[in-house]
Amino acid sequence: MINPFFRSFKIVLLLLMPFIINAQVQQETPPPYNIKTVSFRQNDENVYPFFKLGESFQLTFDDLFGNEANYYYSLTHCNYNWTPSSQLSINDYIEGFDNQRIQNYQNSFNTLQIYSRYTLSLPNKFTRILLSGNYMLKILNEDREVVFTRKIIIYENQVSVPMQVKRTRNMEHREEKHNLDFSIKTEAITFQSPLQNVKVALFQNGRLDNAVYNIKPQYTIGNDLIYRYDKETQFWAGNEYLYFDNKDIRNAVNNVLRITAGEIYNNILYTNEARANKPYTYFPDINGNFFINNTRLNVENVNLESDYAWMFFSLKAPAYFGKQDIYVCGMFNNYAKTEEYRMEYDRETATYKKAIMMKQGFNNYMYVAADKRGVINEEDAIDGNFYQTENDYTILVYYRRNSERYDRVIGIGSANSENIIN
Template sequence: MRYLVIYTLLLLAGCTPLAPNAISSEGSVKVLRFADQTYEPEIKTVVIHPASSNQTSSLLPAVTKLGGENLILEFDDLTTQRDTYYARIFHCNYDWTKSILMDLDYMIEYNEFPINNFEFSVDSHVPYVHYRFVIPQVKLPGNYVLVVYRGSDKNDLILSKRFMVYDNRVAFLNERNLIGAGDIASLNQQINFTINYKDLDIINPLDNVKVVIRQNQRWDNIATDVRPSFVREIEKEIEYRFFDENKMFKGGSEFRFFDMRSLNYPGRNVARVNKSVKPFELYLEKDKSRANEAYSQYDDLNGGFILDNLDYRDASFANYAFVNFTLVSKDKIPGDVYVTGAFQQWNLNKENKMYYDTTNREYTAQFLLKQGWYDYQYVVKSNSLPPYALEGSHYETENMYEIFVYYQPFQPKADMLIGYLNLYKNKR
């Protein structure tokens, strides 16, 4: 009987429930995603950029060389009080699944960092606390996700944001082919390149080397695990040539944009400002489909945004405002329409989905955005229409591409980022 009681007690102890995940202010359970994500609606304007005082640094990719300059995380918390936030870093494989590495395998120090650099907004219509965090350096190249959580509860998630650290162990030979052949030339951009790995001993490079290509830092149309055309093991070269349309990137069109650096004297593509409410409401000029329009050349930010305040010339005085987007459409499109750009972290979800007004025959969406200059596009998610159905696609469009090369050695058993190339097509 004594052994039966002890066995029962052990069973009860083993059934102790795990700590539940935290609940967001909207009532949903917070589940960590190894992607760019905010887990509370009060967290806004999240960006990781290279350490620089230059205002345009937010346009640069969240990519740095191993042992090079630090990256900076910045975000706003729309509240009046400072909170206690901590950051943690996860190493991921090329496909953004968590690797098997332990913290000490890739971290120089203990993997928990307080975020102590903060600043309160001044006389803003929406009060907020601006946080700034210098991301510590890591020991290994690869994909990383920075996770911010509240206090000592690692389940009380605030945000997750991706960044990459590379160690160039391969050389790139880039061929300047821009387009494909025949009828597909007017829509697509072709990227041909060769990787030389003479300084590495790679077994079976056809399967063990992974290549990912990204256009304009977008996550919604990224090309993963790009397969090579030829492998020359004697020369230690891997060649990538893309002749098929499904292996090319659509050139798209130059991004739409608006200027809300000043709320007193709003800039281009802002139709009007409603100052009778706070925060102010901005109404952009009504947009229409560009699917059948000829290519129009102008400089854009490749989907990015620059924060700026022309009213006070002080970042702490920058205001948030509700920005209203309107897309005129005679009929409802067979599928979903989204407003997308870096300001929405390239996500296609309910937060940036547009809704069709049958009375006015137009799509509408509203976002709370900080003062600045913003690029955006309309993306279609449909079984019968391509994503660029409302924007059109042209091979002449200026785009920025990044090529990531990954290799998983025997030790450590995780994908290392051994090559990185940043290049432009049709650079002005």
């Protein structure tokens, strides 16, 4: 006979299950092997996933199967902490419908590697986003199974966020860290309980994997919120990104050591050495970004006529062997720490190696050490931390009035460490 207590507990658990599931933090699902070159774009350029409410943007990706498969999309509004906004229905934050098929796709031509390129534009005739906030964008297959997901943040311009990148006051890390001093100013909003209702998220080069959250205002002056912390708003500065340029996929130039032929081209890169114990050297980068390019004659559409190649990365960093995994990361793979990008250690040469299929063009990349959970070891970064490093910094401001049902994003601020001050 079933104990009445356990019967009651089971019923309560079943009733609560939808709320428990709904409260789960939404994590990005990396794409499978056949999906490549996923990027958000505006004005034909790759951009960070932060968009003003009402402005248009695109998500593009290539499917290496090249079979014109059907893909669909859906959007989920989320709270500041990336749990679904349970008090909103889809009709609250979308005008029209989601779960629609991506209708804009084209096939590659004049390439060794075939692929179909998909473009999702938002807003479109089916879907318009009505509210600011965090969104999880899901790409689904024909069976409505999730293929991959990406986070986007939609903001309003209700507040200004003046900010300045400074060297840290902590003498121990003065040569290695950047500190963000900023404030939130507005005449459009009178903040209710700002210590509880105003939240911020701080980003370095548009990355979500090392963002800083849950920083409260240090103090207020009238309606202005002031953040002048010594530790809480700091980032490890890192180093300038490494790069290669294979827009001429058949010639070994721009950090490509040599080319070999196969079903597609193999581009072997020069071996990199860990730079943590070397002096800082300035060279311009694009802060982890990439752009597709092809210098072959008579190319009309670089997005469809640019080929894929196997890029062979190698890294001399024997001190990390047996301690942490090392990954090749950048905007080209959304800084994913997956097996596809995890390097393997060659004992004979004491070198980490990895082959990754990538679309030709100019690519920034970095080597990231992380534990089995994907937690990054930024303090002991492979290429070191130098306050001279040039980084983009972005701050997004969230606000929920006492009577509101969701977290709005009411403003954005940006600065670059090129203008760093003491």
